[in-house]
Amino acid sequence: MNLNQRILFFVLSVASIVPVAAQENLSFDQALNLLHDGNQSLKIADKGIEIAKSERGKLNAFWYPSLQSTGAFVHLSEKIEVKQPLSEFTDPAKDFVHSIIPDDKIISGILDQIGANTLVFPLAPRNLTTVDLTAEWVLFSGGKRFHATKIGNTMVDLARESRAQVDATQRTLLAESYYGLRLAREIVAVREEAYRGLEKHYENAVKLEATGMIDKAARLFAQVNRDEAKRELEAARKEEAVVQNALKTLLNREGESMDIAPSSPLFINDSIPPKMEFILAMNTSNYLVNQLNLQEHMSRQQLKIDRSGYMPNIALFGKQTLYSHGIQSNLVPRTMIGVGFTWNLFDGLEREKRIRQSKLTSQTLALGQAKAKDDLAVGVDKLYSQMQKAQDNVRALNTTIELSEELVRMRKKAFAEGMATSTEVVDAETMLAKVKVLRLAAYYEYDVALMNLLALCGTPEQFSSYEQQAITKS
Structure with missing residues (x-):
């Protein structure tokens, strides 16, 4: 074994024991499960649902009787x-x-x-002591309790709708980060391929310069473009590291050293449903539209509560004296029970003002819901156009990539035979890398636009079905 062989054997041995950076393959669905487990925004939204349920319990408490214990010690100036x-x-x-x-x-x-x-x-003496137990049960309140119960149930529905909106937002952020990392890794692979091609071209240029087939300027041109390809490769790797950290932060794994390797590929569907289907879904399932609808329902119930202020309140009440000192039972009985009512006949037109305010609130929410649907329809149209544009770009770039690959092969062969210049080879390699990156960017734009569109329609969970259809057909 000569010296060169021993050096090569040593290098291979060292390379075999150098640890490779640990990576964890994650599909998009697995990343989504991790998002649901540790995302702080979703935890805050879950607490909002619990708060709404607690508020509903407070409103339902009006259906039950109230029980109070009172006591007093009184010193009178005279007997x-x-x-x-x-x-x-x-x-x-x-x-x-x-x-x-x-x-x-x-x-x-x-x-x-x-x-x-x-x-x-x-x-009675001058010093009196009494401990009483009083109870009151409202039998009729003009319908206030029925409408308050409906408001409590609507508050829970509103909190759940808000939680679903937060979940859709986090799914959108996950799609941007997850497929952004996949895009960054694919671009690194393209840059590595371009660098290897230009490195090989530079080696060939050095050999041809030595034989006198090309001049020094051609070799220097190949060297400059090789170095530029290396710089672009390093920039792509840095961009990958930035997106890697962003995804880890979103999945609440920023403290882990193991990198995430997205296993779900960038995809694109050959066909998408008509735009009208997305608009119809948006009108019925959009989170903002549903929230405004629930708020309008609450305002209608509040209007009914305000109108019930014209009705009397009828209640059953009772009192039991548990301990008494100084007051004879023949003067004040120890046990009392009865039915009473309160009826507010005039309150300075406060009821009328509350009713008017509730009407205005309900009308404002109805107008807001109509405006929201118009604005969201514009968003659906914009995202749908982005998806169609991405589809057209991918179809065009597929043909361009095939032609560019053939052009690179022909230019390299001609350069090796002295029939092409270094500039022609470099231009072909650069064009091939450029169109590959453009196609990857079109895939990424389609995936992100699809997730945003589904989130806008209130159906982000359908994203996985679109992904499976594209992978299956591919």
């Missing part, structure tokens, strides 16, 4: 007592005696002495 002058009883007696014995003085004198006094009956 509570009844004073009765005895003259009210002795004066009629004196008149009766005089009617029988006109000249009587003895009995009348006794009655005068008795009538000069006052009879005192104590009712």
Whole structure:
């Protein structure tokens, strides 16, 4: 084994033990599962649903009776007592005696002495203590509770719709990052292929210069373009690292050293449904439209609650004294039960103003919903056009790539035979790399536009079906 063979064997041995950067292959569906497990925005949206359910529970509490315990210690400035002058009883007696014995003085004198006094009956001492248990159950409130229950249920639906919108937004961000990383890795592969081609071309130029078939300028031109291809390769690798970090952050894995390798390819569908189908889906399933519809429903229920303010409230109430000191039960009974009502006859036109405000809110939400549908229709049209443009670009670039590959092969063969210049070979290699990158960009633009369109229509979960159709047909 000569020296060169030993050096080659050593290099191969070292290369075999150098660790390769660890990577984890993830499909788009697997990345979506990771997104749902650790995404902070989705966790916040889930808390919003819990808050809405708690608020609904508060509104439903009006259906149940209220039970309260009250107690007090009272010190009075004077005793509570009844004073009765005895003259009210002795004066009629004196008149009766005089009617029988006109000249009587003895009995009348006794009655005068008795009538000069006052009879005192104590009712309660100055210090009083009482502990009571009171209950109230509203039997009729003009329909307020029914409409409040509907508002509570709608609040939960609104929170769920908001959570679905957050999920669609995160799916869109995932598609941009996931397929952005796939695009970056594909571009790195294209740049590597172009660099290897120009490196090989430079080696051939050095050999041809040595034989005198080309001059130094042609060799330098090949070297400059090789170095430029290397610079573009390094730039592509840096861009890949940036998108890699963005995807890790989105999946809440920024602290892990293992890189993510997207296994789901960039795809494009040969045909897409008519635009009208997406518009119809948007009108019925868009998150913003649904939220405005739910808010309008809540405003209608609030209007009914405001109108029920003209009705009386009827309630069943009861009271039980648990402990009492100083108050006799024959004065204040220990147990009471009854039915009462409250009816607000005039409140300074406050009810009328609330009703008008609820009407205006409902009308505003209806107008907002109509405007939102018009604006979203423009968005659907824009995204649909982007998808069609990407399809057209891919069809055109497929043919261009085939021609460019054939041109590179012919130019390299002609250059090796001295029939073509270095500029022609470099131009062919550069054009081939350019059209390949353009085709990858068209694939990426289609995938991102598709996810945005489906999210706008409220059906982002259909993205996987479009992906499977494209892969299956491919």
